[in-house]
Amino acid sequence: METTRYYLVAPVTYLGAAQRLTYHSALELEAGRIVEAPVGRRQLLGVVLAASPKPAFATKPITRALALPPLPSDLHLLADWMADYYASPVSSAWGAMLPAGLTRKRRDKSDSEISPGHLPEHALTPEQNRVLEEIGASSQLCHLIQGVTGSGKTRIYLELTAQALARNQSVIVLVPEIILTPQIVGAFEEAFGPAVLASHSKLTEAERHRVWLQAMDSVTQGTPRVIVGPRSCLFMPVSKLGLIVIDECHESTYKQEQHLRYHALPTAARRARIAGAKLVLGSATPGVVEVQLAGVGRISYSKILQRVNNIPQSQGKILDMRNKDLFTSSKFITQQLLSAVEDTVSSGRQALLYINRRGSASSQVCSDCGHVTTCPNCLLPLTFHADLLRFICHHCNFRMPAPAICPECNGSDLRLLGGGTKRIEDELVRLLPHARIARLDRDSATLAHLKSVYSQLRQGKIDILVGTQMIAKGLDLPTVDTVGIINADTMLHLPDFTAAERTYQLISQVSGRAGRGDRPGQIFIQTYSPDHPAITAAASSDFDSFAARELEARRLLGYPPYVYLLKLTIRASSREAATSAAEKYAAALKRRTGIVAIGPAPAFLEIQRGSYHWVITVKSKNRPLLTEIAHSLPDPHWTADLDPINLL
DNA sequence: AGCACGCCGACT
């Protein structure tokens, strides 16, 4: 007679309130085994949580157990922690830990031969050695390295990884957006060869599945691995985790904005704590939240103030755009920036111009009545694309031909406001007809295009690169002399508590593209707010004074790290339904003690995919009060975002 | 989330 065993199983598909279901099976199954089981009339994947006594109700049998070893127990603990800390279903947390298409059969693919790899030959700089000593001496779980761009943080990560591998421990290295950071992946592959498993969003589902299976394999074998990849790699199964590195830890891609709204920093800290590993954060411009934690001694902190090439970071020149006299030959580019670009090009060096909007112009305005051409779905200004002669909504992709007369007053003097990448490119072609100009933004960026632009830049076949966010990050170009920021304010005036911080980070990142080779660069910052502390501090690379001032502002206004935030969003089919539900719930929240509820207000994008979104912001010094609210929302039309990275 | 059941409008 076979024994019937009972198991608590967490289905990995979202199932409302039913998070842990009981099944029976004749098999003996360890916690962490992945199984298929019937739920309703569907077959779903689930993770065995624990053995269970026979329940009072009838159970269904587990259909089958996948031929995989159990998931390591640190992931089990991490899933429970995430479900609790982010007030989400355990199923979503488990969902983040399994690759898509796990039950699919995959064709065998022979592994290509990878050379064993070796660390870079050149010696560490004294600064790098000092940071390594500080990390070694620290008893803290988490260590922040603040190193200016070009200070050689990657070399420190490689050294720490080598140390972990020597102890037979695995390493997880998180990078923000692997397409923009091929260099760091390359560095790890070169250093550690076959021990490296790189995963990224451009891999196909089958390839990512294979990488995950290799990781599972290494758990069984006890072989240490180096996982390099984006946020999701935080959940890779590994043998004996010894170190987690988060490079460019200030990047917003470390916050997942859908489904399970977790942030990789606290989640990594938790995984490190569970595994007894160290967490190392690196950035030139860490978030002020991390700076505050370092200041109160919750994390240890090293600074690297010198670049590896010993060339000091140049001071940025602030150009006041309110002064119309600065714009002699162009409406967008001051004469000073233009001359610098011209000199750079004629001396055979390169210039980089940063704009943070796509298209040829931000929007069209009627100079008679002030009417702005907006998207009929989103009510956001439409962006004119001169090459297509069309307006495009950058939110929902609505497209329409450019109107010749104002639909409001029939006036014929319609003007384009602002300049996008294409407009700046056209302007440069007109002003500097002999320069070779390339453009890099989301409109033109495929991986192939990016690679080709990058290699042309390195070969000196491009003189001027015009682009958006994409060019601010990670490009290591030794011959860029001149960097220009066409309008530094676009982010500064967003109604959000992180606006100043993001402006500082952006300016210093774009600035960091200059002076990476053998000469200091020159940096020009065009702005309508030349006295704003985020702009002046970024121009002089004065991170400490910016952080101190910003933290003081956050303290006075009641923002993180001095309070915790919860963003509650309601979605409804009409504005009336959204506002009435939001007002009712806000009133209820305002009666509670220990929290402050703000709003409701329309979301930054009030209309999204045909429904109306309204937002309530809740602040508290006591985070569990916020998780409790997030756990007990009045109805399923609400979504909760704990520790939001913006309140737009 | 799916996928049921369930109770009111326009069709062969």
Added chain:
DNA sequence: GTCGGCGTGCTC
């Protein structure tokens, strides 16, 4: 008389 709208409710 039936097909079907998507409102509520459950999934071991």
